[in-house]
Amino acid sequence: MQIQPLIDLERRPWERRFANRAKNINASEIRDLFALLDNPEIISFAGGFPDANLFALPQFRDGYRKSLEDSPTTALQYCASEGYLPLRRWIADFMRRQNVVCSWENILITSGAQQAIEFLSRLFLEKGDPLAVAKPSYLGALQIFNAYEPDYRFFDGGGVSMPRSDTDKTRPLKFIYANPDFSNPTGETMDVMARKRLIALARANDAPLIEDGAYTSLRYEGDPLPTIMQLDIAESGSIETSLVVYCGSFSKTMTPGMRIGWICAASQLINKLTLLKQSSDLNSSTINQMVMHRVADEAFEASVNTSREVYRQRRDNLIEALEDHMPGNVTWRKPEGGMFVWLTLPEGIDTKALLAKAITQERVAFVPGRPFHADGTGGNTLRLCFSSCAPELAREGVRRLVRLIIAETAGSAAISQTSAASASL
Numbered sequence: 001m002q003i004q005p006l007i008d009l010e011r012r013p014w015e016r017r018f019a020n021r022a023k024n025i026n027a028s029e030i031r032d033l034f035a036l037l038d039n040p041e042i043i044s045f046a047g048g049f050p051d052a053n054l055f056a057l058p059q060f061r062d063g064y065r066k067s068l069e070d071s072p073t074t075a076l077q078y079c080a081s082e083g084y085l086p087l088r089r090w091i092a093d094f095m096r097r098q099n100v101v102c103s104w105e106n107i108l109i110t111s112g113a114q115q116a117i118e119f120l121s122r123l124f125l126e127k128g129d130p131l132a133v134a135k136p137s138y139l140g141a142l143q144i145f146n147a148y149e150p151d152y153r154f155f156d157g158g159g160v161s162m163p164r165s166d167t168d169k170t171r172p173l174k175f176i177y178a179n180p181d182f183s184n185p186t187g188e189t190m191d192v193m194a195r196k197r198l199i200a201l202a203r204a205n206d207a208p209l210i211e212d213g214a215y216t217s218l219r220y221e222g223d224p225l226p227t228i229m230q231l232d233i234a235e236s237g238s239i240e241t242s243l244v245v246y247c248g249s250f251s252k253t254m255t256p257g258m259r260i261g262w263i264c265a266a267s268q269l270i271n272k273l274t275l276l277k278q279s280s281d282l283n284s285s286t287i288n289q290m291v292m293h294r295v296a297d298e299a300f301e302a303s304v305n306t307s308r309e310v311y312r313q314r315r316d317n318l319i320e321a322l323e324d325h326m327p328g329n330v331t332w333r334k335p336e337g338g339m340f341v342w343l344t345l346p347e348g349i350d351t352k353a354l355l356a357k358a359i360t361q362e363r364v365a366f367v368p369g370r371p372f373h374a375d376g377t378g379g380n381t382l383r384l385c386f387s388s389c390a391p392e393l394a395r396e397g398v399r400r401l402v403r404l405i406i407a408e409t410a411g412s413a414a415i416s417q418t419s420a421a422s423a424s425l
């Protein structure tokens, strides 16, 4: 019998009982630092939160009151695992307004887009399966995928990196995950050609293509682009023959607090996913779905228009502050929508180490870029979220960040000069 070292049992008595698949579910290394963000002196560009002041509070208050008055027994009861029918119909309508030809039978209500990605991973992924993602990608999706130990492949602008060995060629991609509009974390948007290349890649591998549309409604300039799903339906003839699985959410447009998202896909897939929903949590909260239906029906357009206006100004303000103050060796692009600006710092600067100094010395926070990279690269990148930072604070936040980056760049230049000098001795 093997005797466990006492110290391990004392420190982590539960660890040895966990299933193998749980070993890749770990707290992020920066979690402890984010615990410090409650300090009101810290200016935070970190969490990707919508601004709570923009939530349609009177409509939600009214919605709960009316739902309880008009249909209390329905509101407080279980409901169908597929979701509350009027809300499924509303979402099918919303998808049709985005030129996705579908019916309510193509819609499954989920607990946010996060649960949608979790279900799809559970349904499709086996250990070691090739899975194509962008580099960088939404961290919350990578955390789900990691539990299944996939073999990551990377696409950039629609291409995908070559298989690593000949044997890999016998294993086609299991699925592709893309966040084409104002992506988290880079804020970038895939153009139509890139979308079509991803569809071609999906078809060549006969692989589902998951389109994460969490930010699609938050466009601040330029014409909306066709969703990948719309393009694929145009090619394949119908949603029933499309390989695209669209994940939507009310979190960034209405509120994340009610945890309502959806999957729009071929009805055969929706039927299978409904069984996963049933075995997972039976159904999403009935009253929340009823209220979201009322409020979305009444106020979605007006509410999203206000968010667009406010976030557009915050984006412009942040970009202006970066242009005014950032040193020339830091680069970024202006996003056409969404909530994020992605900075690339000079090689050699580690933004995780920088975050510790940012919080403790300058009282400003951001998210370091490495965790968004499934291959562990991207150490000199970071994400700024502009959605919930008022303009004056954001300007001050940028000034603090700039001080830190300039000090760090000077430090690392001094170090590399010293090491160059010592190497030549």
Ligand SMILES: Cc1ncc(COP(=O)(O)O)c(C=O)c1O
Pocket: 048, 111, 112, 113, 114, 115, 138, 140, 179, 183, 184, 212, 214, 248, 249, 250, 251, 256, 260, 261
């Ligand atoms: C790209 C992306 N997809 C999905 C989600 C999950 O959103 P939800 O609140 O709908 O679960 C997020 C949340 O930040 C996100 O950024």
